[in-house]
Amino acid sequence: MGGFPGAPPRTQGPLPCSFALAVSNKTVNLTEGFPYISLCGSFPPQSCIFSQFLNIGAAMVAWISVLRYVQFREWGIPKFPNRLCLGSGFLCALGASIVGNFQQTNELSMHLFGSFLAFVVGMAYFWTQLVLLRLAKPRAQPGAPWIEPLRLLLCGLCTALMVAMIVLHFWPRRSEAAVCEWSTAMLLFVLFGLLAVDFSDATGFAISLQSRPRSCPSGAAHLPSL
Template structure:
């Protein structure tokens, strides 16, 4: 999730349109959520929850990287750090993920669960590799600062339950 957030801020600083950048961010966050669900709910104990998490992790993870590839091909002015073979490698890995996800679903519905599980693990490793390749893009980061700004106030701050409610003018 943090990688997706840092990437969002990197794209924002590069001038990527807000709606497209948020779309990329949300697909990445849904991938992270799915990964957490898959890791916390074993297939043998809660199969529907595990499969829903796998869907989120794999489909949204693959979509996350396809959207980034689409963005990079549409906006040529974006920085392209790293060797020239990084972008074609990402294209091959995303394509392979897509093929394996489709194969995994088909094999799972045909009750070929062992082969489907092999596809699942290969997709997981490919997604980890794609996330690892973001290190190339992050190599140009000199620092990252998160600045929190207060939102609009809806009223006075809540009173602490352990202290008496006194107006600020009476507090010395």
């Protein structure tokens, strides 16, 4: 099975859409404070849009994580840290799907667990990439020299906003915490978008499945794996 890598996920559109619908149908009241993302996506019809696009985004994040894993392998990144990075990408995708399917008004504990995976583990995914690229220094890495400092700046800013969001939530200064949450989500989308630079010189890739010959003993077959 072969194909082109494709573009990074573009799930930022439904979030403002959910916000606009929530304000227009008065399920959130801006006079009482700026709402969290989850509150905007808790009630229909915006909850339907919220869930659908987060599921699509989760599938795209998982696919991008696989592409990044294959790319890192080609760049000589060691197998264990590369798999660790892949696993964090999968967990981020799982978290996004959980957030979309378990609204906070229906199942708060699962929703918070999904938020942890999407935000915290998702942020760890990009920090891991930065560390691996810094240590390996692949010559084939595409993009302008300022891409890496930009990623570092965005990761630092995103982490700071995430910490501020948690602190402000328990202060409690919920409106300010919500602004930090929205900003963190947008920065994560930007970080995923920047991966288009890394995939810009990739024309495609192929995944092949090799069947074991009937005459070959079960332990003698060699099947390539990720």
